[in-house]
Amino acid sequence: MGDHARFQCFGPSPPACSSHPARYSGVSLSTRVAILGSTGSIGQSTLDVIQHLGSPYRAVGLSAHRHTEKVLDQARRFRPTAVAMSDERCADEIKSPLAELDIRLYRGESGLVDLVRRNDVDVVMSSVVGAAGLPATLAAVRAGKRLALANKESLVVAGSLLIPEARKHGVEILPVDSEHSAIFQAMRCGHASEVRRVILTASGGPFRNTPLEKLKTATVADALNHPTWKMGKKVTIDSATMFNKALELIEACWLFNLPPHKIEVMIHPESVIHSMVEFIDGSVLAQLSPPDMKTPIQYALTFPGRAHGCSRRMDWASRFSLNFEPPDFARFPALKLAYQVAQAGGTAGAVLNAANEAAVTSFLGGKIGFDAICRVVELTIQKHHVQQSPSLDDLMQADQWARATAGALADECAILPVKNDSTVMNPAPDTKGKPVIQGRQNLPSGTLT
Numbered sequence: 001m002g003d004h005a006r007f008q009c010f011g012p013s014p015p016a017c018s019s020h021p022a023r024y025s026g027v028s029l030s031t032r033v034a035i036l037g038s039t040g041s042i043g044q045s046t047l048d049v050i051q052h053l054g055s056p057y058r059a060v061g062l063s064a065h066r067h068t069e070k071v072l073d074q075a076r077r078f079r080p081t082a083v084a085m086s087d088e089r090c091a092d093e094i095k096s097p098l099a100e101l102d103i104r105l106y107r108g109e110s111g112l113v114d115l116v117r118r119n120d121v122d123v124v125m126s127s128v129v130g131a132a133g134l135p136a137t138l139a140a141v142r143a144g145k146r147l148a149l150a151n152k153e154s155l156v157v158a159g160s161l162l163i164p165e166a167r168k169h170g171v172e173i174l175p176v177d178s179e180h181s182a183i184f185q186a187m188r189c190g191h192a193s194e195v196r197r198v199i200l201t202a203s204g205g206p207f208r209n210t211p212l213e214k215l216k217t218a219t220v221a222d223a224l225n226h227p228t229w230k231m232g233k234k235v236t237i238d239s240a241t242m243f244n245k246a247l248e249l250i251e252a253c254w255l256f257n258l259p260p261h262k263i264e265v266m267i268h269p270e271s272v273i274h275s276m277v278e279f280i281d282g283s284v285l286a287q288l289s290p291p292d293m294k295t296p297i298q299y300a301l302t303f304p305g306r307a308h309g310c311s312r313r314m315d316w317a318s319r320f321s322l323n324f325e326p327p328d329f330a331r332f333p334a335l336k337l338a339y340q341v342a343q344a345g346g347t348a349g350a351v352l353n354a355a356n357e358a359a360v361t362s363f364l365g366g367k368i369g370f371d372a373i374c375r376v377v378e379l380t381i382q383k384h385h386v387q388q389s390p391s392l393d394d395l396m397q398a399d400q401w402a403r404a405t406a407g408a409l410a411d412e413c414a415i416l417p418v419k420n421d422s423t424v425m426n427p428a429p430d431t432k433g434k435p436v437i438q439g440r441q442n443l444p445s446g447t448l449t
């Protein structure tokens with residue numbers, strides 16, 4: 001990421017971990033959890049995990065945007081000390097019922113920041129979708145709270161700000177994204193200097209085998225028809241374009257202090273191996289589990305220890321195969337952009353993220369075709385002058401500029417030149433050399449991010 005000095009948040013242990021003797025003694029002190037985005041999928045799974053773990057784990061803070069009924073139901077069940085509602089009008093609706101429960105209410109965008117700063121919060125689960133979670137995530141780091149990070153946009157947009165702040169405040173950032181949790185777990189088996197490369201696995205989405213010609217005319221319904229996962233629209237489209245993996249690649253660079261060329265993306269349709277780390281001696285360490293976000297969520301909460309899990313286990317008694325193939329960069333140009341953006345650092349990630357959000361909105365609205373999503377993002381990035389070491393305001397401005405620019409490009413999209421696919425970086429997957437691990441397993445289904 002340019003010449004910006006990146007911070008190694010954690011892992012390869014033990015050296016990186018030994019600077020926090022109290023927290024790494026085997027007794028976790030981070031048991032009082034504030035959940036940003038408690039009504040979303042990750043938030044609800046976090047509450048399930050907290051309920052499963054039992055005392056001393058406790059949800060002391062909840063936050064939601066507009067889901068008043070759901071957050072009230074959660075408040076009644078989990079009795080947090082505080083709830084933040086980012087939509088002011090919705091906050092009015094839950095004021096009385098929360099007062100009856102003796103629960104403090106925080107309102108508006110600043111309410112999330114107030115929530116994470118509370119003295120009774122040890123760990124903040126950042127699971128608000130999109131860049132909206134950034135101010136509260138940054139506030140959590142500045143308040144010295146342990147950060148369980150499910151919001152990948154925080155690092156993609158603001159890695160150049162968050163990581164130095166985490167270093168300054170001695171804050172641990174624990175990954176919740178399944179791939180990054182896998183890398184984190186594997187990294188603990190060696191030192192940073194011993195890592196040869198990281199293999200970031202990807203399901204490949206619904207267009208893994210679609211002929212390139214047909215991709216140009218793919219409809220919204222085609223793109224939303226993910227073969228394995230049922231997710232929100234934005235992340236499903238991101239899975240189809242592989243912008244989800246592009247964001248994860250940039251996230252991994254920041255989290256693990258890795259240059260982009262040390263991260264390789266590998267298509268693994270079964271999503272059982274959540275990612276791998278290859279060490280210099282040739283050993284490759286992988287983390288496997290049925291696809292269920294409760295597993296990485298629980299690890300982030302119990303780290304450095306482990307507790308009995310509440311998710312389904314691997315079933316080694318039934319037959320299964322694990323397949324791998326390198327991604328086709330012509331099919332998924334978002335990956336090529338990810339390497340460029342990870343290398344550039346600074347404001348580049350904010351621009352990629354915002355331009356992609358705008359382009360996906362244009363695609364879902366029928367304004368642009370599927371293949372134009374990446375072209376719009378690429379052209380927006382080309383127009384941007386990267387600023388290193390940006391402030392939060394600089395990042396927010398870059399975000400706004402990219403949204404406006406991508407929106408304008410989408411409007412002009414009909415006259416954009418069709419990109420020549422001769423810029424292919426990788427050949428089509430070579431099936432001859434494709435490694436296949438044979439075993440016995442029913443292919444699991446579930447939800448991952």
Ligand code: MG
Binds near residue numbers: 177178179448449
């Ligand atoms: Mg993921």
